[in-house]
Amino acid sequence: MNVTRGFTGRPRVQNAGLPPGQYDAGDDWPVLSAEVTPDLTPADWSFRIDGLVAAPRTWDWAEAHALPASAYEGDIHCVTSWSKFGVRFGGVSLDAFLEAARPDASATHAVAYSHTGYTTNLPLADLTGGRAWIAWEYEGQPLPAEHGGPARLLVPHLYFWKSAKWIAGLRLLDHDEPGFWEQNGYHARGNPWEEQRYSGD
Amino acid sequence: MTRTTSDTTAPGLFVPPTRFAVPGRIAVSNREAARWQTATLTEVRRETPHASTFRFAVPGWAGHLPGQHLMLRLTADDGYTAQRHYSIASPPEDAGHIELTLDHVEGGEVSGWFHTLAKPGDEVEVRGPLSGFFAWPGDRPALLIGAGSGVVPLMSMIRHHRMRSLTVPLRLLVSARGPEELIYAREYGAETTPVFTRRAPEGVPVGRLSASQVAPLLAAEQPPGGWEAYVCGSNTFAEHASRLLVAAGQPVDRIRIERFG
Numbered sequence: 001m002n003v004t005r006g007f008t009g010r011p012r013v014q015n016a017g018l019p020p021g022q023y024d025a026g027d028d029w030p031v032l033s034a035e036v037t038p039d040l041t042p043a044d045w046s047f048r049i050d051g052l053v054a055a056p057r058t059w060d061w062a063e064a065h066a067l068p069a070s071a072y073e074g075d076i077h078c079v080t081s082w083s084k085f086g087v088r089f090g091g092v093s094l095d096a097f098l099e100a101a102r103p104d105a106s107a108t109h110a111v112a113y114s115h116t117g118y119t120t121n122l123p124l125a126d127l128t129g130g131r132a133w134i135a136w137e138y139e140g141q142p143l144p145a146e147h148g149g150p151a152r153l154l155v156p157h158l159y160f161w162k163s164a165k166w167i168a169g170l171r172l173l174d175h176d177e178p179g180f181w182e183q184n185g186y187h188a189r190g191n192p193w194e195e196q197r198y199s200g201d
Numbered sequence: 202m203t204r205t206t207s208d209t210t211a212p213g214l215f216v217p218p219t220r221f222a223v224p225g226r227i228a229v230s231n232r233e234a235a236r237w238q239t240a241t242l243t244e245v246r247r248e249t250p251h252a253s254t255f256r257f258a259v260p261g262w263a264g265h266l267p268g269q270h271l272m273l274r275l276t277a278d279d280g281y282t283a284q285r286h287y288s289i290a291s292p293p294e295d296a297g298h299i300e301l302t303l304d305h306v307e308g309g310e311v312s313g314w315f316h317t318l319a320k321p322g323d324e325v326e327v328r329g330p331l332s333g334f335f336a337w338p339g340d341r342p343a344l345l346i347g348a349g350s351g352v353v354p355l356m357s358m359i360r361h362h363r364m365r366s367l368t369v370p371l372r373l374l375v376s377a378r379g380p381e382e383l384i385y386a387r388e389y390g391a392e393t394t395p396v397f398t399r400r401a402p403e404g405v406p407v408g409r410l411s412a413s414q415v416a417p418l419l420a421a422e423q424p425p426g427g428w429e430a431y432v433c434g435s436n437t438f439a440e441h442a443s444r445l446l447v448a449a450g451q452p453v454d455r456i457r458i459e460r461f462g
Binding site: 001002003004005006007008009010012021023030031032033034035036037038080081116117146180181184185186197198199200201 | 234235237239272275276277278279280281282283284285286310314318323324325326328331332333334335436440443444446447453454456457458459460461
């Protein structure tokens with residue numbers, strides 16, 4: 001251990017929900033995107049699942065909203081070391097979309113891509129079983145554009161760069177294919193509880 | 202294979218404006234990014250009433266490109282750690298050393314330690330350099346727009362440009378509340394236009410960055426091949442500056458943004 005002289009840090013809060021190396025951002029919700037926020041309206045938005053699926057398809061705003069509503073209430077964790085507790089997102093479980101597209105047995109991974117061209121890779125197992133959403137509401141309000149509105153991917157059990165803003169689609173693959181930040185040195189999976197921040201962690 | 206009606210390309214279907222996922226400017230060494238190294242504080246320089254530069258000796262530093270950042274870690278004696286991302290202010294030519302310029306954030310756990318307790322000889326840990334996306338190797342004309350301590354990674358680019366005597370065009374628009382809060386004020390040259398939002402010297406206008414400052418750079422003053430734009434600052438500033446760039450005609454896939462969360 002490499003102790004820093006005089007450093008005591010914040011008062012320790014016993015919070016079992018805080019992964020290692022993270023701090024509680026409180027009411028702040030920092031915006032971290034490397035791109036220009038797109039002017040994307042619900043009328044422009046669509047979401048597609050293709051690749052290794054039996055029934056590739058695209059949903060528009062109304063078709064996506066016709067699926068059963070599903071909410072997430074819990075915590076989110078950013079690789080830059082802030083976490084945010086007890087946030088509420090509304091949308092649709094990704095299971096509902098995948099059920100319609102019928103993934104092939106050979107599909108093991110997905111590349112999520114946004115309407116801006118941002119990409120991020122995920123094991124398919126991290127997107128199923130009620131662990132991922134297409135989210136368009138935050139705290140009961142429409143998701144703000146700078147946070148990925150009108151709709152973003154939400155995979156709260158992984159670092160938040162995996163929750164692609166302005167989500168446009170998922171391509172299912174039988175192999176892992178690094179996305180934008182993963183090509184820039186970030187970890188392929190990004191599990192906050194194992195501090196999978198950078199490639200090599 | 203069954204296709205639904207919405208699977209066909211309907212008129213008006215949104216087409217992404219760009220492939221944003223342009224590759225990073227350089228490949229990142231994963232091994233270096235994963236390795237914590239000891240950095241020894243050698244010097245503290247006051248820049249403004251709220252910002253100071255901290256110079257470190259890092260003998261094993263593998264080097265970086267202007268615009269890259271690192272992760273810094275402080276450890277308390279009970280094992281508690283705090284880690285933060287910081288942009289690197291120094292140019293790669295400063296071998297074996299790195300400089301960070303930190304704002305004193307109100308209640309800041311890490312910046313508070315730096316501004317109230319840190320002194321030469323203290324040791325911290327760093328890992329990096331991280332992320333090649335915001336890096337500028339000095340190859341393409343660069344239009345830099347920063348506000349407050351958002352100028353830090355841009356200063357690394359300017360210093361690199363000077364130390365290498367590069368001739369590729371480089372311009373900086375830097376926004377600060379007033380002259381006393383302009384970080385690196387003494388180092389700017391003809392490449393820089395300061396923008397003062399609250400207080401300015403006599404004869405200098407006061408106001409936020411505007412189209413009147415951005416548009417000429419994308420018209421009369423645009424170099425052949427166009428600019429690679431680098432924007433760094435608060436999210437509010439980054440939104441404002443990137444919209445000005447887009448409005449003035451800068452392609453969105455040639456705007457790189459580093460936002461302070």
